[in-house]
Amino acid sequence: MSLPLQEGIQVFSWFDLYLTYNSGAAFSFLAGASGWQRWFFVTIGFVAVTYMIYLVCTNLNKKVFCLSLTFIIGGALGNLIDRIFLGVVTDFISVHLDEYYWPAFNMADSFITIGAFLILYDILRDSENNVNAGIEKN
Numbered sequence: 001m002s003l004p005l006q007e008g009i010q011v012f013s014w015f016d017l018y019l020t021y022n023s024g025a026a027f028s029f030l031a032g033a034s035g036w037q038r039w040f041f042v043t044i045g046f047v048a049v050t051y052m053i054y055l056v057c058t059n060l061n062k063k064v065f066c067l068s069l070t071f072i073i074g075g076a077l078g079n080l081i082d083r084i085f086l087g088v089v090t091d092f093i094s095v096h097l098d099e100y101y102w103p104a105f106n107m108a109d110s111f112i113t114i115g116a117f118l119i120l121y122d123i124l125r126d127s128e129n130n131v132n133a134g135i136e137k138n
Contacts (some may be wrong), residue, residue: 008094018058018094020104023087045080049073064122071115078108 008016012093052069059065082089091104103116 002090014095015095016094016096017092018104019090021086021088022091022104023089026136038083042080045076045083049076049080051073052076052097062122064118064125068115068118068122071111071118073115075108075113075115078106078111082108 003017003019005019008018010016020083052073056066056069075104079089089106089108091106091109093106093110094104095102
């Protein structure tokens with residue numbers, strides 16, 4: 001069974017499978033451009049993934065940080081593969097509350113989001129530890 005293009009298949013009252021293609025970036029940024037954005041986003045994605053791999057390799061002692069970057073790298077590679085071979089990113093998940101719909105996304109986007117939240121958690125945890133260490137010194 002394949003998903004019909006831009007026709008929602010309801011799974012739950014708040015969750016649909018909805019096939020669409022995004023030639024832009026997050027929230028369809030630059031989707032209406034003339035086509036140059038494909039290789040622009042491929043280049044940015046490749047540079048970002050390369051840099052994140054470097055960060056993981058040089059910060060192996062920071063477990064949560066490395067885990068978060070691994071999630072982001074995995075998601076970025078998924079979208080990068082779509083963009084290289086298809087010219088677009090395939091999105092198929094639609095969540096909504098009544099008539100308020102979040103833009104369609106895919107599993108790669110979910111992994112990028114999880115990684116971003118893990119980085120935020122790690123930063124907040126480190127800043128709290130630094131504050132607590134400062135209190136203990138005084």
